[in-house]
Amino acid sequence: MEELHPVVQHHLVNTLGWQALRPLQQAAITPLVAGHDALLLAPTAGGKTEATVLPLLSRMAGEAWTGLSVLYVCPLRALLNNLEPRLAGYASWTGRRVGLWHGDTTAGTRRRLLEDLPDLLLTTPESLEAMLVSTRVDHRRVFGDLRVVVVDEVHAFAGDDRGWHLLAVLERLSRVAGRSVQRVGMSATVGNPDELLAWLQGSGRGTRPATVVAPPAATAPAAPDLQVDFVGSVPNAATVVAALHHGEKRLVFADSRRTVEQLAVALRERGTETFVSHSSLSVDERRRAETAFAEARDCVITSTSTLELGIDVGDLDRVLQLGAPTTVASFLQRLGRAGRRAGSSRSMLFLATTDEELLRAVALLLLWSEGYVEPVTPPPSPRHLAAQQLLALCLQDGRVGRTTWPAALGGLPLAGADELAEITDGLLERGYLDSDSGMLFVGREAERRYGHRHFLELLSAFTADPQFTVLHGRLEIGTLDQLAFTRSVEGPRVLSLGGRSWLLTHLDWGRRRAYVEPTDRVGSSRWSGGARALSFALTDAMRRVLLGAQPRGVVLSRRATERLAVVREQLAVAVDPRASAVGEWHGEQLRWWTWAGARANLTLLSALAVSGVVEEVSQVDDRYLRLAPETTAGALTAAMAGVRQRIEALGVTTEVSDEALKQLKFADLLPERLSRRTLSERQADAAGARLVLDRGVFDVRASR
Structure with missing residues (x-):
């Protein structure tokens, strides 16, 4: 703590009442004050925000930084x-100010921020x-004094194209500032921290020291209470949730989002005070729900991953x-939302409504019990973002x-030199x-395609389907896909949004607005959107x-235990300890059960298409490939040998x-x-395919 500015030390002791810092907070001071690029790792509620901001505020005061010197970026x-309120309080200790600028910030607030720049901008x-x-x-003028960029929840960026977009914007900001800007990332536990930090550094890699800050906790955390139950349906899940933990x-x-809404409606039918949070609710609706939940006591909030990333709901x-989520990392984020109070412990109850959910939940917990956490891997070949960045420049x-x-x-490795020239020419x-x-x-x-609304559509790296705004009078409730209004009924x-039911009274197709009234x-x-492809690691864990x-360390209820036994019996034809299995499904379809992920x-x-042993399909399953009729294990093995070199x-x-x-x-x-080449490369998993080829094939029909 002594390395921090005296004013910061004073307020830590006298305002917050802290006698000491947490291990992460203490370990982060030296590298951040020395200007290192850094990645701070700790579970949810592990003190990462203070570990990052307090050393930077100390530098800001000690080195007399002026202007907008720190950017704090969130997903x-x-x-x-x-x-914003918490960071504004910390900044005020040293006479500094915090500003907030995002899509919901009013034009007036933006003008005031530009006229009188804050020291730190969220x-x-x-x-x-x-x-x-x-x-x-x-x-x-705005970015000329920039010295540090903090990226909160950096893993949430790095795993998709928003990460590449962020890195490109940071390179352009460094050019405007005229200096290499220090970069600090914060994340929960990831499987490849050194690679993630190297990616975050961008052009600064190799030119500035890089430090992963992840000290062990002072005391080992207590083992979480993890349970799995099989309930068979969303209404049954609502019955269980309503009956437990009054x-x-x-x-x-x-x-x-659909399941979140179904569950919320079912809980309210059972007399449980319920709130809802997901990305298709309006900002005001989410804030009302999250505030009410934070202030309530005996209640439930149903949510998608929007509440996974550390938003405080009390x-x-x-x-x-x-x-079940699809990654161990996501499970750890969600598990860390509880057990923050002194004397409380972390716990999670999984409620499986289908056999697939039950198998996936147990497999996910198997990976967790083995100490596995997924590496965060940026999507390859972001050539489309090179084109977008050219227009933005x-x-x-x-x-x-x-x-x-x-x-x-x-x-940045957005595309090869020849490809950049081809993109420009195109x-x-x-x-x-x-x-x-x-x-x-x-x-x-470009003006015709993206010029409306000041090129806003060009500035976002993620896609969104056309949405209808749902309004009750002047109150915006949220948005729904066009599908909600085109399917026959x-x-x-009657629509469900925010955990409540609404009767559609008028649909304005031109303005894409739906007007509703409450109904019983x-x-x-x-909403549109398909199932997410599972990783090789998770699908293989389902096989195991x-x-x-x-x-280990997980309790399966009697219902879950009995149902898992049924699933194992039903899928006995799909697995073999010696190799991947070839077998018939319901006596008709011949399948190669790879358990490798889509x-x-x-x-x-x-790779096998030309061999004639596999059937072409429009959508590939995570667990198997369909084989052509009469295909033998020997024919498949021979075909596999023929493509092994190509995949290698x-x-x-x-x-x-x-x-x-x-x-x-x-x-x-x-x-x-x-x-097409970009998507082709992103759809492939050559490493997983090689592991399946190495495993070999066993025809389970031969053993019956």
Whole structure:
């Protein structure tokens, strides 16, 4: 603590009443004060925010930083809103100010922030880029004093294209600031911290010291109370949740907005005070629910992953999970939401509504009991973001050099040099760019496609389906997909949103607005989006559970134990301890049970397509591939040997459907060859495919 500024030390002791720092907070001071790039790792509620901000405030005071010197970037607006009062309090100790800027910030507030810059700004990558391309923002004045960027929940960025987008924006900010900006990431436990920090460093890798800060806890945490139950349906799950833990605050996670809504409606029918949180609810609706939940006592809040990332909803007594998340990392985040109070412990009850959910929950806990946490791997080949960044640079600078523009991105591996040239030529050919004397600027097609609403659609790396805004009078409740209004229904159309039922009274197709009134009838909700592909590790763990593996430190209820025995018996034909299994399913379909995950299976399918032993399908399963009739294990083994060398050389390309291509944001900015190649590489899992090939094949029919 002595390394911190005296004023900060004073307030830690006298304002917060702290006599000592946590191990992470103490260990972070030296590298952060020395200007290292750093990754701070700790479970949820592990003190990461203070471990990062207090040393930076000490430097800010001790080194007399001026202007906007620290950016604090989060993946969620709600998380920023939640953090702002706490960070503003810390900053006030040294006479510094905190500002908040994201999509919900009013125009008036933004003007005031630009006129009188804060010392620390809480924001999102999309808002940062909006500032960079805005003609109303003096980039040099706003970002010229920037010294540090803090990235909260960095794993949530790194796992998808928002991470690449963030890195590109940070490179451009460094160019505006005229200095290499220190980068500090915060995360819960990840499987590859050194690689994650190297990725976060971007162009600063190798030029500035890098430190992973992850000291062991002073005392080993108590083993969590983990239980799995099989309930068979969402209404049954609601009955269990309503009957358990009266007088306590319960957070129930589910992995789809539709299930969250179903559960909330069912809980309210059973007389349980219930609140709802998910991304399709309006900001005000979520805030009302989260505030009411924080202040209530005997209640439940149902949520998707929106409450996974540390948003404060007060002290929780219980965390439950309907179904199972798809990663150990997500499970750990959710588990860490409870057990924060002194004397309380971490616990989670899994409620499986289907056999697949039961098997996945037990497999996930098997991986956890073995100490496994997934590596965070940025998606490969972000060529589409190279194209997006070129247009953004043209908006930012007006004109950029045709051959020199990639330098502004600091050498980020978005695409190869030849591909960058091909991307540039393609944008020129299709009118997204115009050129004059070797300089590029925004063309008419880019204006037509992205120019409405100040190019906002160009500044976001994630896709969103067209949504209808649902309104009760002037009150915005949230959004629903068009699917909710186009599917046929008998009688009045009744919707479910925010855990309540609404009668549709008017639909404004032109303005995409749905007007509703409360009703006692039971409604339903609908959003588009398919099931998420499972990893090789999780799918293989499901295979091992079928073969008898059990997670340590986990209690299965009598119902779960009995149902798991049934699942093991039903799928006995699908597993073999010696190899991957070939067997008939219900006496009809011949399947190769790889248990490798959809991406590895798609790789195998593409590699084996010419052999004739596998059947082409529109959607690949995580667990198996369909085999052509009369295929033998010997024929499959021979075909596998023929493609092994191709997969070893990563020479297999997967088929890309036109529908899949629509899901790649900015695919229209790439030549079709490059957009299909990008998706093909992202759909593949050559490592998983090789593991299946190494395992060999056993025909379980031969043993019966």
